[in-house]
Amino acid sequence: MNRIKQINFEYLTPNKTIEELLVFNDHSEGIFYLYNYKGTSFRLFPSKQKLDDFFDNSSDETLHFQTEETLDNYLNHIQLP
Numbered sequence: 106m107n108r109i110k111q112i113n114f115e116y117l118t119p120n121k122t123i124e125e126l127l128v129f130n131d132h133s134e135g136i137f138y139l140y141n142y143k144g145t146s147f148r149l150f151p152s153k154q155k156l157d158d159f160f161d162n163s164s165d166e167t168l169h170f171q172t173e174e175t176l177d178n179y180l181n182h183i184q185l186p
Contacts, residue, residue, distance in 0.1 A: 107181050123156070133185040147176045
């Protein structure tokens, strides 16, 4: 099972944040970016560029979660490179 560590956190507004997450296990690791919208919508991006593209409206390619539990479950079990 993977472990998750928040390595950066930025408030866009009081209810909207960007988090940089390190997801790792004994063999590999990956960095992910999470847009948390009011604690009710979580969009996960595999790179900073994909996050930037989302905010520039040039891409809607995201993984979307409606609860922190489903997001955490996904990250705990994702296959890392």
